[in-house]
Amino acid sequence: MQVLNTLKDLPVDAVYDLVVVGAGGAGMAAALFAALDGKKVLLVERTEFVGGTTALSAGTTWVPGTHHSATVNPTDTLSEAARYLSNAIGERTPAALRQAFLDHGAEAVTLAETRTEVKFRPYAKHPDYISDLGGSTLSGRALEPQPFDGRLLGDLFKLIRPPIPEFTVLGGMMVDRTDINHLLALSKNFASFKHSLKILLRHASDRLSHPRGTRLVMGNALIARLLYSLSKHPNVTLALQTRVDTFRRDAGRVTGLTLKAGTERLDVAVRGGVVLASGGFNRHPELRAQLLPGADMAWCPAGPGHTAEAHALAKGAGAVYGQGALSNAFWAPVSLRKRADGSTAVFPHFVMDRAKPGMLTVNRAGQRFVNESTSYHLFGMAMQATGSVPAYLVCDATALQKYGIGMVRPGASPKDLAPFLADGYLTQGASLDELAGQLGIDAAGLKASVQKINRYAETGVDPDFQRGVTAYQQNIGDAAAGTRNPNLGALTAAPYYALKLYPGDIGAATGFATDGNARVLDAAGQPIAGLYAVGNDMHSIMGGVYTAPGITIGPGLVFGYLAARHACARASPT
Structure with missing residues (x-):
């Protein structure tokens, strides 16, 4: 080549x-x-x-x-x-x-x-x-x-678009779902310790000669x-x-x-x-305004190259767009954070937090509007259909420690949380009233929503949005949590935390x-x-x-x- x-x-x-x-x-x-x-x-x-x-x-x-x-x-x-x-x-x-x-x-x-x-x-x-x-x-x-050994590419390695930095650890080490599970359990069983040690040593070796890890996944x-x-x-x-x-x-x-x-x-x-x-x-301003009205381009986590420059040429040759789609784009809830270099991190919330026990999502009225365990596409569509932009992903201290939230990793210490709290990506409240006040949302509505979800966690049944009733939803919950429903858990451990979600288009x-x-x-x-x-x-x-x-x-x-x-x-x- x-x-x-x-x-x-x-x-x-x-x-x-x-x-x-x-x-x-x-x-x-x-x-x-x-x-x-x-x-x-x-x-x-x-x-x-x-x-x-x-x-x-x-x-x-x-x-x-x-x-x-x-x-x-x-x-x-x-x-x-x-x-x-x-x-x-x-x-x-x-x-x-x-x-x-x-x-x-x-x-x-x-x-x-x-x-x-x-x-x-x-x-x-x-x-x-x-x-x-x-x-x-x-x-x-x-x-x-x-997985692939990027070292085999030689000089071509630098041509691969790097992953979203917030999806990596330790300065550019890529991890997939298997790796994450092992890293979280590395002190609990020998198999996870062995797997984790192997990829950590590999990454340490990579950083001696490469700007990021060469063990490529996903x-x-x-x-x-x-x-x-x-x-x-x-x-x-x-x-x-x-x-x-x-x-x-x-x-x-x-x-x-x-x-x-x-x-x-x-x-x-x-x-x-x-x-x-x-x-x-997705990154063509006029087409975006026409096909994705109200969705800010800054919320899009997809690659920067899809500007549709060639679309005008195809249309000039007689090409037409297809019709009848449920939506003109595929969606995911995203959270935003300014990086040190001035760029904005757009983090898609696919499976790691919103569907887990101890999490719920509300609008400005403090009310739930969606099944938090539905697919990220339906979640993003529900945000727009109900005018819940931004929405607020809320959890208690126990859920934060166990699952993390957005760019905040599981097991975060007070020191780890400090920069997220300082720049406003994460909001903390000693009580639900305080959290609502910090967010500028209705406190009574938030407390009522948490009280409901806590009752639903006891019964394992969510009569409002049927959270956790399908195999897909259960698969992204936490079957090991010991709750009646792997997607439902009570929010009882202060302090409470929240971050803002926006509907991000992940593809046309x-x-x-x-x-x-x-x-x-x-x-x-x-x-x-x-x-x-x-x-x-x-x-x-x-x-x-x-x-x-x-x-x-x-x-x-x-x-x-x-x-x-x-x-x-x-x-x-x-």
Whole structure:
């Protein structure tokens, strides 16, 4: 693989079989599948890093029916997965698109694992998010990228977008769910001590020669595996800090484009097609105002590259956005904190705090408005639907010590808490009245809500929002807490703590309408020759419904495979 930081290194008459716009997970997958077919590939990335939002994510990849599924859930079938998607999504997206994903998911994963360094493992238990619907499962469909040794990348290691700093420990050590559980239990059993010691020593060694840890997990591991695999193909060129300025068309077909890097411009021709994988519209100011009204861009925790610059070019070629989505974006509650360098940390609250016993979320009236254990997507949507922005995640001292809250880690000492309290990220009150006063919310409402949740913790039943009734909710609670309901616990230990939550968009759900080969469609529903869209540039097959973990990365991988296969079939042999 050739890596370019200047267009001067490309020949003026460059011709490629496939050009991929955007080097996130979906774009890198499309480029890799084309490279496996022996095609000449140009991968264009507007930032200095590869990985996009995938690099910042958990990297979970939802693909039903793979060989991994059979190892943990041998009774699951594609027909059951199709039934679940139909129950969850209905007519928000074409069933044929969902079926294309299901029909080709296993072959895409198998091809990646047998011919590249991309490797997955199944979660023993990782439920579909709407786990009370028919066809849902508790395991087998969500795949996790295996950890990767970043040292194998050599100089390419610096190209991977670093993870959100607040998701790392000890100055850049990445940890996944398994690591966290071991670190929390390192003094309780030998297995956890052994695991923790191994990764801690590895990190200490890394910091002698690297700016951060090289043991990569989650989304960073997936991106590193894609990059390492691409690096083995001399027919791939990666152009960083490069933008697409124009499309060139011939008889209605996209046949080339003009690239721009700084003041340099270069025309390139393409035989098979152009794949849009630029990450969606979320950081395009006008599109954001139109599609996500009221949601401040400062609340978005996703990668910085999804500016939709290429969307205007696609629309100029006749492309249209898909319709009918439940929401134009996928959501998560986030908390915000100013970093020492002046940037803002945007921390998504996925599973570590809000669903745990001893936690509840209220609005300015001090009233609950949501099932705290629902999926982060539904949580974010509920915040907006009820006008609960900001919302307030509240816990007592016991829950804070046991689970942490947001960027505050479990087991925090008074010294650890001091900077969070000093800058206002965390609010503390010796009583609920004092906490409410500090937050500027209704004290009577807050006390009534806490009294209710305390009663519900005794019975294990939440009659207001049915917290903890599904397998998904229970899985992100704490089964070891000893409460009647793993998601419910009393708030009785002063002092009390709270932080503010905002609805953060974690990815686009609305994108370009496509067919089952990821070809972009025009207003008449006809494919635009030579133009494809994958990842968040493609209208989500989930129709704005967050059905399961990894429902952006999984389809991104599979439709990246389908787009590359279709485009490469049209390209001349190289």
